[in-house]
Amino acid sequence: MQLRGNAGRRRRVDPGLAGGLREWLEDGLAAAANALPAGAPPVVVGPRSLRVVAADPTRGTPDLTLPVARGALVEAVFRLLVTGGHVGDPVAEAAEALAVDRRGAAVLAFVEGLAPAQRASLHAEVVGHAAALRTGWPTIPPSWLPRTRDRISVPVAAGRVVLTGGIDLALGSPSAGRASVCLVTLASGPRHRAHRADRHYRGLLETLRSGAPPARLATFYTPPCEVDAEDVEDQLLAAAVQRTIDGAVELCRRAADR
Amino acid sequence: MLSALELPKAAVLTRALVDPVVPPVDPVAVEGIRARLTDAVGRRSLPAGRRLRVDAFTLRTAPLPANDRDPGPAFEWSPRTACRRIGLAAVRACVRGAEATPTDAVGSVVDDLIRLGVAGAARRGSLAEWLGSAGPGLVGITRAEAVTWATRLLTTLEWTRLGPGSSVGGADEWWDHPGAPAVCLRGRCDVRVVGRSTGAGGPTGPPPFSLVTMLGGRPGPTARAELGLAALVGALGQSGRGRPARVAGYWPDCGRALVLPVDVALLEHTATSVIGALGAPGVNGPAGHPAVPMAEPPGADDGDGEAGLAA
Numbered sequence: 418m419q420l421r422g423n424a425g426r427r428r429r430v431d432p433g434l435a436g437g438l439r440e441w442l443e444d445g446l447a448a449a450a451n452a453l454p455a456g457a458p459p460v461v462v463g464p465r466s467l468r469v470v471a472a473d474p475t476r477g478t479p480d481l482t483l484p485v486a487r488g489a490l491v492e493a494v495f496r497l498l499v500t501g502g503h504v505g506d507p508v509a510e511a512a513e514a515l516a517v518d519r520r521g522a523a524v525l526a527f528v529e530g531l532a533p534a535q536r537a538s539l540h541a542e543v544v545g546h547a548a549a550l551r552t553g554w555p556t557i558p559p560s561w562l563p564r565t566r567d568r569i570s571v572p573v574a575a576g577r578v579v580l581t582g583g584i585d586l587a588l589g590s591p592s593a594g595r596a597s598v599c600l601v602t603l604a605s606g607p608r609h610r611a612h613r614a615d616r617h618y619r620g621l622l623e624t625l626r627s628g629a630p631p632a633r634l635a636t637f638y639t640p641p642c643e644v645d646a647e648d649v650e651d652q653l654l655a656a657a658v659q660r661t662i663d664g665a666v667e668l669c670r671r672a673a674d675r
Numbered sequence: 676m677l678s679a680l681e682l683p684k685a686a687v688l689t690r691a692l693v694d695p696v697v698p699p700v701d702p703v704a705v706e707g708i709r710a711r712l713t714d715a716v717g718r719r720s721l722p723a724g725r726r727l728r729v730d731a732f733t734l735r736t737a738p739l740p741a742n743d744r745d746p747g748p749a750f751e752w753s754p755r756t757a758c759r760r761i762g763l764a765a766v767r768a769c770v771r772g773a774e775a776t777p778t779d780a781v782g783s784v785v786d787d788l789i790r791l792g793v794a795g796a797a798r799r800g801s802l803a804e805w806l807g808s809a810g811p812g813l814v815g816i817t818r819a820e821a822v823t824w825a826t827r828l829l830t831t832l833e834w835t836r837l838g839p840g841s842s843v844g845g846a847d848e849w850w851d852h853p854g855a856p857a858v859c860l861r862g863r864c865d866v867r868v869v870g871r872s873t874g875a876g877g878p879t880g881p882p883p884f885s886l887v888t889m890l891g892g893r894p895g896p897t898a899r900a901e902l903g904l905a906a907l908v909g910a911l912g913q914s915g916r917g918r919p920a921r922v923a924g925y926w927p928d929c930g931r932a933l934v935l936p937v938d939v940a941l942l943e944h945t946a947t948s949v950i951g952a953l954g955a956p957g958v959n960g961p962a963g964h965p966a967v968p969m970a971e972p973p974g975a976d977d978g979d980g981e982a983g984l985a986a
Contacts, residue, residue, distance in 0.1 A: 436680050497815035500778065500822050505811060513812025517753050559778035562830070564823040570928040572893050579893075591830050593683040626930035628680045 419646045420588060420599050421561070422633045426648075427595045430629040434651065438658055439625055442573050442580075445662035449669035450574035459572070459579045460665065460672045464615045467664035471614070481527040484606050487539060489515060489524040491546045491605040491639065492585060496565040498550055499557060499586060507547035508540045546605055546639050553642025561588045569622040578665055582622045592629030596649060599633040612636045612645070614660060620649050621657040630654060676894075677932040684930070689833040691934045692885040692923060693870045700918060704939045705910050708946050712911075713852065715950040721856035729949055730861040731888075731901040737952035738897065752805035754817040760802055761785060761817070762824035763844035763865060769825075770834045770843060777825040785818050827927040828865060828889050838869040838882060848908040860949060862905030864888050870920070885921035885934075893929040903945030906937040 453460065493511035497504045504510055515521030528536060557563045567584040586601040600623060602616050616634040624630040634653075635646035647653070681687045721727055750756065765780035774780035785806065791797045792807015806814060828843075848862040864886035886905045902922040910918045922941075923934040935941055 430682060432680060432682070493812075493816065496819040497812065500819040501782075501815045504815070510810070510812030510815060513810050514816035517755070517813065517816060559776035562776065562826050563778065564826045565819050567823055567827075568891075568928050570893055572929065576893075591684060593686075626928075628682055628684065628930065 419644045420555075420601060420633065420635055422599070422646070422648060427597065427632045428630075428648075429595055430592055431651075434630065434654075435624050435628045438621065438654060439573070441658050442625075442662060445658070446574045446578055446665055446669070449666040449673075450577040452673050453577055453669060454673065457577075457672065459577055460669050461579050461581055462661065462665045462668055463581045464618050466668060467618060467661065468611050468615065470664045470667045471660065472611075481523060483531075483535070483539065486524050486527050487542055487546075488603075488605045489521065490528075490539075490543045491550075492566075492603055493521075494543065494547045495550060495554075495585065495603050495639075498547075498554060499563055499565055502556075504547055504551070508543050511543065549640035549642050553639065554637070557588065562590055563588055569619075569626050571622055571625045578669065580622055580625070580661065580665070582619050584619060584623070587623075589632065591627060596630050596632035598623065598627070598629075598631040599635060599646075600631050601635045601637055604636050604638050608638060608645070614657070617653050617657040618661060621654050621661060624654060677934060684932070685831055685833050688831060688887075688923065688925065688932050688934070689836050689868075691932075692832075692868045692887065692921060693836060693838065695870075698938075699920075700910060700937060700939055700942065705912075705942065708907075708939075708942050709911055712946050712949065713854075716852045716856070716858045716953065717854060719856055719858065719953050721858070726857040726859070727953070728859055728861055729904075729952060731863065731904055733952050734900045734904065734948050735895060735897050737948075752802055754813070754820040757802055757805070757817050758820040758824040759865075761788075761821035762828060765821065765825040766828050767843040769829055777822050777829055781818055781821045781825055785814065785821070789814065824889075831889065831925050831927070832866065832868070832887070840867075840869040840882065840884070842867045848905055850908045850911040858953070860904065860908050860911075862886075862908035864905050864922075867919075883920035885923060886919045887923045887925065889925050889927065891926070891928060893926055894924065894931055894933060897948065898924060898933060899935065899941070900945045900948035902933065902935055903937075903941045904949070906935075907942050907945045907949070910937070910942055 450460075490508070490511045493514040494504055494507045497510055497514065512525055515525055528539060531539065564587050565585065567587045569580075569582050569584065571580045572578070573580060584600050585603040587598055588601070589598040591597065600616065600619050602612070602619065604612055613636075616636055620631050620634045630649045632649060633646055634649055635644050637644050677687055677691060719727075761781055761784050762777075764784045765774070765777055768774040768780040768783065769777060774783060788797075788803040788806045791803040792801075792805070794807075797803030797807060806817065809817070843866050845867065848864075850860040850862075852858040866887040868885045868887055870883045870885070886909070888902065888905070890901075902924045906919050906922045912918070919937050921934055921936055923932060925932045
């Protein structure tokens with residue numbers, strides 16, 4: 418219920434909403450994108466880079482950290498659970514799942530490089546998260562069309578800026594006139610106010626991609642297996658547009674200075 | 676490019692595919708393109724024993740500077756390379772009504788493949804053999820990738836509006852250069868959409884059809900040629916499956932769809948891109964450098980040839 422909300426209250430899609438948001442973004446980014454050197458690769462904007470820029474405009478995106486590694490391992494466990502319904506040895510299976518791509522392999526190399534006590538502590542944490550997910554994550558009916566790691570990549574400013582984001586879990590069929598999709602972000606750390614902005618950014622991406630805003634946005638915390646969920650309102654998307662413009666302009670400026 | 680704002684998107688794309696068909700391509704023009712292509716390929720020198728395959732990947736990467744072309748490793752099974760094959764079988768099962776959801780369908784497909792692999796009945800190098808020997812984490816993540824892939828394709832079209840004879844998956848289209856060197860063009864599509872109206876041959880002619888491909892990322896500068904490749908291979912006509920009336924690409928990452936009528940301009944443009952790719956430095960250059968990496972080898976499937984939607 419928290420994830421899908423009240424189906425009867427889902428809003429009708431305003432056919433001009435997605436186009437209006439896009440125009441706003443295009444206007445806000447035009448000058449910064451035009452200042453990029455000719456032939457430069459597109460500036461890629463994602464939730465992490467936006468968060469870092471918003472927190473401290475002088476910092477770059479951090480490298481791998483212990484929380485990032487934990488997040489990657491827990492996300493792999495989550496995908497296995499949502500799709501297959503069970504996980505035996507969470508650390509071993511998550512490692513197998515991560516080993517298949519470059520980013521996952523980097524996480525595994527980072528974990529391998531930890532001191533034995535740190536590594537053992539991380540493994541114990543992952544086991545704890547998996548146990549919490551087994552008991553605290555609701556069984557999702559296949560009819561809700563659950564799909565994990567749904568990638569979004571929206572080019573703006575004639576492709577000079579690309580807004581990207583991964584959806585840990587998307588539920589619901591595409592809109593046929595009413596908002597219908599719920600996007601879930603998994604958080605393996607404590608609550609942070611940046612999580613709200615992150616999920617709003619993902620809601621904006623989904624709106625730009627599909628032409629319809631999602632019905633619900635949720636962050637699932639594991640543990641304690643709690644959900645922060647909200648209906649998607651226009652003001653929420655408007656704030657996400659402004660924050661995205663602010664962050665993307667700063668990232669463009671850095672790219673132009675390089 | 677279809678409107679990114681009109682909803683539901685599946686209805687918009689389906690309508691564009693089954694609308695009355697575009698005029699057929701003049702066969703004389705096709706013969707001209709064939710002659711131009713045959714001549715250009717014939718001028719290409721390849722090391723003895725090498726076979727050059729040109730597919731959408733080749734066209735996409737050929738315009739890049741040679742140093743920026745990442746050939747990647749030779750083909751190997753992974754969740755990413757397996758999800759299309761598993762996903763197509765799953766979507767077929769859902770469209771037929773044999774399975775209710777992508778999750779169920781992918782589960783059945785993967786379980787069947789594992790059974791085949793574990794029993795030792797799978798071909799060497801096949802997906803079934805790979806899955807049969809994979810650990811639970813690898814199988815699980817393959818399943819997850821395939822469910823996402825299949826759900827995207829299943830929600831791309833309004834399946835009940837497609838005409839009889841429409842199909843999901845099926846064999847790729849190939850065109851082999853008739854002489855030396857050994858160059859072949861490969862056109863791939865995920866869904867063959869048959870319209871309900873009659874084709875160019877009048878009431879007795881074959882119904883027109885469109886080819887739909889689902890692609891990753893976002894459309895790039897070579898998107899037109901990438902989509903045109905399946906049309907070109909169909910037009911050159913070795914498979915006997917006829918010429919498509921339209922080709923369409925759908926990029927779910929960004930929600931864009933591109934529908935192109937198959938006309939002389941598209942075929943000419945694609946042939947020019949193919950010839951350009953053959954001439955690009957580094958395409959099949961140094962020995963041992965794969966021309967088209969990450970492409971599934973022909974015959975790597977497990978007898979998943981049946982493609983029709985009919986129950």
